[in-house]
Amino acid sequence: MENLNILIVGVGGQGVILASEVLTLVGIKAGFDVKKSEIHGMSQRGGSVSSDIRFNKVKVHSPVIARKSADFLVGFEKLEALRAIDMVADDGIIISSNYRLDPMTVSAGSMIYPDDVEGIVKENHEKTYFFDHVETIEKIKNPRAVNIYILGALASFIDIDKEIWIEVIKSRVPPKTVELNLNAFEEGLKIGG
Amino acid sequence: MSKEMMSGNEAIARAAYEAGVKVAAAYPGTPSSEIMENVAKYDEIFSQWGPNEKVAFEVALGAAFAGKRAICAMKHVGLNVAADPFFTASYSGVEAGFVIVSADEPGMHSSQNEQDNRNYAKFAKIPMLEPSDSQEAKDFTKLAFDISEKFDTPVLMRVTTRICHSKSMVELKERKETGLNEFPKKNTRKYVVIPAHARIKRVMVEQRLKDLAEYAENTDINRIEEGTRDLAFITSGFSHNYVKEVYPDAHFLKLGFTYPLPMKMIRKFVDQHKKVIVVEELDPFMEDQIKVAGINVHGMDIITNIGELNSDIIRNSIENTKDEVNDIGVSIPVRPPALCPGCPHRGVFTILREQSVRVMGDIGCYTLGVLPPLDNLDWCVCMGAGVSMVQGLEKAWDDEHADKIVGMVGDSTFFHSGITGLVDIVYNHGIGTIFVLDNSTTAMTGTQENPATGKDIKGKPATRVDIRKICEAVGIKEIYDVDPQDLDALGEVVAKALASKNPTVIITHRECILLPLRAKVKFTPLKIDTEKCIGCKSCVSVGCPALAYDKKLRKTRVLPELCVGCEVCSRMCPKSAFTKNGEPLVYEKRHKIRGK
The missing domain is CATH 3.40.50.920 (Rossmann fold)
Known part of the structure; x- marks a missing residue:
């Protein structure tokens, strides 16, 4: 693996930033040059959030991922995954939660949340993996560990030693939650089979 | 030598530390805010939030006049506020290195304009550096201090959002103490910028530009x-x-x-x-x-x-190509930011809309009041204008519309540039009604402290500056204190203030919801009795992300993971369909107002 572009999307407050921090450290430990970029500010108030993470064996120039060149699109919310679908490379992989969080435009009744977002994403992109938000929380026993579960899912497709992931997760989550998060990570790993 | 993954802002802060900076000041503003937040982590540097960018600039310039290295940071529009000393500091020069960081925002992710502050460098005849990543952000900032001292000039560091908020590897070095060993001797010809002295400096500034151009030819950056x-x-x-x-x-x-x-x-x-x-x-x-x-x-x-x-x-x-557009056949609803569940500003906008008031806004979270469904902001230009422009809006029509206009500032922007506008209203026969939305923090930029919070940048106790007492001292005769979530009290106060022929200030007191959330305070979310809900959408009209309206069922749902139980939405319900801890929420007075 020479380089890797990962785009994480979600809604402010969902844990996108922590997931991207972990991913960045994993890349560095695995010997890559890593750059990441995200937009802060107003996006913290329940707006769309995205984080671009790029690994390269030699050097990353721009931390910003170009259109149709994300190897992975990771969605914390399904509408946000759909919104970013143009960013995925043709042979890239989409991993997304089927969680639905209505934007204000929808909850106030002025716009419509499309029916069957999952179906639309799958129809437009072959390699797509959705996981069920509610079932996952039941399995991993804590809604706050969903971001680590998603990292597990991502790790199942990426050729980086599992131990590196575990080491970084241990260093980044609150000490009391290490076991819970590692369990969530292991559950996520099952996605790629 | 260790390496660390750093954002551009963290790297600039680290540079200030390594370069031996003694004094650092800023006013928060996206994308620059994290610079000073990170400088504040170094005990060797006296760091502070200034009430505005001009003050922050002058604090730092004072330190540079006193012979110690100093840095100030601001977003692009902040330099407009600090422009006055910026231009003249070009003439005076400094005793020790002085660097100004301007964080510009191409794309306006959270800004009101897209000004290119590189023009300020040329305008003020001040040298400028532009880094491309975090390592350069650190290296260039350190170099900027050397250039400042070598050429006796302030130096402008121009960064942009992507520099500030992108992370890449940075090599760390040790701090080197710098600056003068003694307080500088009197030097009026240099530091008192009267015309006679400035005319001499004017010529020197042109020569300095020539010398700097020569330096630019030879620097390895x-x-x-x-x-x-x-x-x-x-x-x-x-x-x-x-x-x-x-x-x-x-x-x-x-x-x-x-x-x-x-x-x-x-x-x-x-x-x-x-x-x-x-x-x-x-x-x-x-x-x-x-x-x-x-x-x-x-x-x-x-x-x-x-x-x-x-x-x-x-x-x-x-x-000369174009991206092919991939039509997926559905329209994706936009997801604009919104006031948080439990935001104290929500009640204010709800009442102002109820009373059909036109609102002169300001820069802060409350600017989000412009978005539907609240949709109740009429004007917004810059910080402080939420006070001063009210005077113009009202005097243009001989106060004929003054009973339907309010101005608005936050606690931080009150200090930034709201006070002078109040003085103007009092002095120049104004009768304006001004809201000060005191939420005990500078919320939009990430909950920084300000003069009203009683804490300094490091979170240590500081003298709390009293907003009410300032209003009194300025000469405001009618001042109301009110809880913005008590919609009845707020509604009465607004009606009284607007009817008044005196300049009036309404101070709303309730802390930003992010503060208790961060302190892990437990809230009790509301529930809705679906039998009672008639689908009238009164509750969702307050624009809360914790409510979802189901178009098919014609019922509202509360999202328990988001709701903090602030009861602004439930006060709007004509059927008392909301419950808290199993008890129905009934507000008799409120329903009477809504029934009118």
Whole structure:
């Protein structure tokens, strides 16, 4: 693996930033040059959030991922995954939660949340993996560990030693939650089979 | 030597530490806020939030006059506020290194305009550096202090959102103590900028520019990166990364020192290539100067001067191509930011809408009151204008509409530039009604402390400046204190204030919901009795992300993971359908008002 572009999307407050921090450290430990970029500010108030993470064996120039060149699109919310679908490379992989969080435009009744977002994403992109938000929380026993579960899912497709992931997760989550998060990570790993 | 993954803002803060900075000041503003938050982690540096950018600038300049290195940081529009001392500091020069960081926002992710502050460097005849990543952000900031001392001038560091908020590896070094060992001796000809002294300095400033231009020719932060293909670019700042991404094997003249420009170097580079394209974000700052020097380059004839660039824009512009649009056949609803569940501003907008009041807004979270469904902000320009513009709006019609206009500032922007507007209203026969939305923090930029919070930048106790007492001292006779979530009380106060023929201030007191959330305070979410809900949408009209309206069922749902039980929505319900802890929420007085 020479380089890797990962785009994480979600809604402010969902844990996108922590997931991207972990991913960045994993890349560095695995010997890559890593750059990441995200937009802060107003996006913290329940707006769309995205984080671009790029690994390269030699050097990353721009931390910003170009259109149709994300190897992975990771969605914390399904509408946000759909919104970013143009960013995925043709042979890239989409991993997304089927969680639905209505934007204000929808909850106030002025716009419509499309029916069957999952179906639309799958129809437009072959390699797509959705996981069920509610079932996952039941399995991993804590809604706050969903971001680590998603990292597990991502790790199942990426050729980086599992131990590196575990080491970084241990260093980044609150000490009391290490076991819970590692369990969530292991559950996520099952996605790629 | 250790390495660390750092954002540009963290790297600039680290540079301040390593360069031996003694005093640092800023006013928060996206994307610059994390610079001072990170400087504050170093005990060797006296750091502070100033009430506005002008004060922050002057605090830092004072330290530089006193012979110690100093830095100040602000977002692009902040430099407008600090422009007065900025221009004259160019004449006075400094005793020790003085660096101003301007964080510009191509793309306006959270800003009101897209001004290119590189123009300030040329305008004030001050040298400027533009880094392309975090390592350069640190190296250039340290170099800026040396340049400042060598050429006796303030130095402008121009960064952009992508520099500030992107992370990459940075090599750390030790701190070196710098600055004078004794308090400087009196030097009025240099530091008292009266006309007689300024005329002498004026000539020196021009000579300094010539010397700086010579320096620019020889510094290694202006460098040629040889390529192998028949394409040549002049780049600076973050744009360099985008072009390098698309054309890694092109020829580059990468400029880190961008004012004054190394014109000899540029001429030589252009002479060696058939066609040279200048790539820069926003204004044709370099391009225009290069063309004025009689050098033939391309730039904005190929690449847009609007918005943030990216590698797709670069490729499409240069190769004259277009991205194919992939039509997925559905429209995706936009997801704009919104006031948080439990935000104390929500009640204010709800009442103002109920009373059909026109609102002169200000910069802060409450600017989000413009978005549907609240949709109740009429004007917004800059910080402080939420007070001063009310006077103009009202006097233009001899106060005829004063009973339907309010102005609005937050606690932080009250200190920033709201007080002077109040003085104006009191002094010049105004009768305006001004809201001060005191939520005990500077919320929009990430909950920084301010003079009203009783804490300094490090979170240590500080003297709390009393907003009410300032209003009294200014001469405001009618001042109301009210809880913005008590809609009944708020409604009465607003009606009284608007009817009054005196200038009036309404101070709303309730802390930003992010503060208790961060302290892990447990809230009790509301529930809805679906039998009672008639689907009238009164509750969702308050624009709360914790409510979802189901169009098919014609019922509202509460999202328990988001709801903090503030009861603004439930006060709007005509059927008392909301419950808390199993008890129905009934507000008799409220229903009477709504029944009118």
